[in-house]
Amino acid sequence: MLVFDVQDDGKLSLVRFRGDILEGVETVLAGIPAAVQRTSVRFDCEHINYINTMGVGAFGRFMKNFGATRQLEFVRCPQSFIEHAMMVPSMVGGGRVTSLYVNFECPSCRRHRLKLVDRSVMKSHDLFPNEPCPGCSKPMHIMLDADALDERFLG
Numbered sequence: 475m476l477v478f479d480v481q482d483d484g485k486l487s488l489v490r491f492r493g494d495i496l497e498g499v500e501t502v503l504a505g506i507p508a509a510v511q512r513t514s515v516r517f518d519c520e521h522i523n524y525i526n527t528m529g530v531g532a533f534g535r536f537m538k539n540f541g542a543t544r545q546l547e548f549v550r551c552p553q554s555f556i557e558h559a560m561m562v563p564s565m566v567g568g569g570r571v572t573s574l575y576v577n578f579e580c581p582s583c584r585r586h587r588l589k590l591v592d593r594s595v596m597k598s599h600d601l602f603p604n605e606p607c608p609g610c611s612k613p614m615h616i617m618l619d620a621d622a623l624d625e626r627f628l629g
């Protein structure tokens with residue numbers, strides 16, 4: 475199941491998730507509005523592990539409602555979170571993804587590398603930075619539809 479904790483940095487509320495987004499997640503999420511004081515809310519998604527479609531539905535319904543009156547930002551999103559959010563955009567409640575884990579794969583030797591990529595870096599490198607393969611030095615590819623990602627969450 476999912477748990478969260480909340481910190482206040484004076485300007486925004488930081489909500490850190492840990493665990494899984496599964497059916498029944500709405501009972502956990504229901505505790506967030508009372509715990510968050512700011513209208514700017516940053517969600518740290520790094521420690522979200524397993525996600526299923528039932529959980530995605532409930533998560534999206536909550537965020538759509540919660541984001542209607544707040545500015546939401548999602549940081550350190552795992553690739554599974556991004557993949558689900560591309561199918562169910564309400565998962566980010568009208569907010570923005572400002573950093574995410576990207577899985578790079580080498581087309582030549584099939585090595586993988588997971589890298590945290592910041593939105594500002596994506597923009598300055600035409601979405602994603604070139605990532606040389608640690609094994610053979612050839613440019614690695616990403617496993618996400620970068621154009622769709624940019625349109626939905628990074629604009």
Ligand SMILES: [Zn+2]
Nearest residue numbers: 580583607610
């Ligand atoms: Zn390689």
